[in-house]
Amino acid sequence: MKMKSQRFHWVCLVIVTLSVLLWYVHMTRSDGSTGNMGLQGYVRIIPGRMDQFLNMHCTQCALVSSSGQMQGADLGKEIDQMGCVIRMNNAPTEGYELDVGSKTSLRVVSHTSVPLLMKNESYYFRHSADTVYVFWGPERNMRQDGKGQIFNALMKMATKHPQVKMYMVTREKVQYCDRVFQNETGKNRMKSGAFLSTGFFTMILLMDMCDSIHVYGMIDDKYCSRAGHSVVPYHYYEKGRVDECRMYRMHERARHGGHRFITEKAIYARWASRNSVEFKHPSWNLQESSRDP
Template sequence: MKTLVRLFLTLVCAAVAAVLYILLGSRTPVQRCCSAPALRDSPATARADSVRSFPGYSRVPDGKPLERARCRQCAIVSSSGQMLGSQLGQAIDGQECVLRMNHAPTAGYEQDVGARSTIRVVSHTSVPLLLGNQPYFFQQSQETLYFIWGPAKKMSREKMGSTYQALVKVMEKYPQLQIYTLTEEKMTYCDDVFQNETGKNRMKSGSFLSTGWFTMILAMELCEQICVFGMVSDSYCREKNHSSVPYHYFEKGRLDECRMYLTHEQARRAGHRFITEKAIFSRWAKRRNIVFNHPSWAGRRNI
């Protein structure tokens, strides 16, 4: 009789435990994009809210290095036509820091790309486009940090390169701005990373690094979690049924994205290696907390 009672109590306890497991499990919140743990290879003791110095980024005009706290969650917003109709604006603005590239606008595209711009990484060739719309970029974007990259002859602080001179004049007109340039050492470092990943010297191979390359490197330094919106994988444009979208979401009816990527990838000289860069990003995603969205794709161990 005692054996039967014990057996009955055991079954009752098991049933109760199963019910509790189901109830508690159903209350587990669904993780949002980029809500994963911090970078796997970052020190466990690192705090996102502690201010630190980031050498390689020189403030205009005093040359001081970048000093700020790291961002826990970052959105990198591609300028790709993939963003059109994405309805991702709210998700992008929900990230702690939002990184954009060159002169990509948000006005009129807020529903798809969001409205906030914490950081804008800009090629020296796009600086004139920002200067041509100063009220939009420099008066309204009070929270934005600008990071400008380019060759030494254009960006030199000591020799007052032409692009650097233009940035100094902007700072005189809008003293509230925060503009940084990449130092020569940082530019060399970015070249070295490309060579280490590909086995090819960037200059000898006739390659130009893209603004996306500098943006990703900056994001890996500043962000614990990176959510990339609108960037296709390295294999996307070789798939038979890939969609045809504008190269830039704000230049409808202009260049086709995949046609642009493939043309540059095959160029012998002066070509951006967009596809190669994305293959490298794919590999980095295996070591870092990087998530790709719209289209969604995963990093791979082998390129």
């Protein structure tokens, strides 16, 4: 009886193991991704399929701001040593390697910046073929029924450059980000006339994707109100344009269509106090910054 019982247990164990193995084989795609596993708010743009989710994890992430604070930062080597380097929109590295580094693991791009990437198609989709792209935008631009102009353009790029991994933030994830903003501020984003920034979507993604986040070149919410703060361009690659603090104040006060950059920075400070997030160049005093927006 004892031998039969042991055999029965072994047979059950083998059946369970084989079932798990067959499930894994079924879920595993030929391109090495695992079916519906991964970050389900980010779906790959690929002809004939919209069921592959972003499956990316990094121990250490460097988020490089597009801010003029990065001019003369001399942080390129430090940034490139991080496991994953994340950039936003069309922020270039060529000619700025000493300050911002040359490595780009992931690039988060707004729907408004897609035409800028397409103008320099060779640089972004051939030269940077190893970069993962995550695009976000409102439903009217990203809808998949043939009427979403930005989605249609991205699908053409994905067809033309099948080696490039291109993802989009799902409608459900955009709505989730709206709820996060409302929970943090007590304000409905749409009713307040605000648009979330690319930085906001990027921070949400990285908190799911990275064990630790090192943010370079991002100012805190009180920076622009301090006496003697440095005056730098809004973007490090656009010299002579409007300065950063002026742009932030303009957007913060806009009644319609503005990003709430300063409010978002206060939110990041609260997130940093609960997660492994470090702000560098300039460094943040998280106790001072963690106020209600």
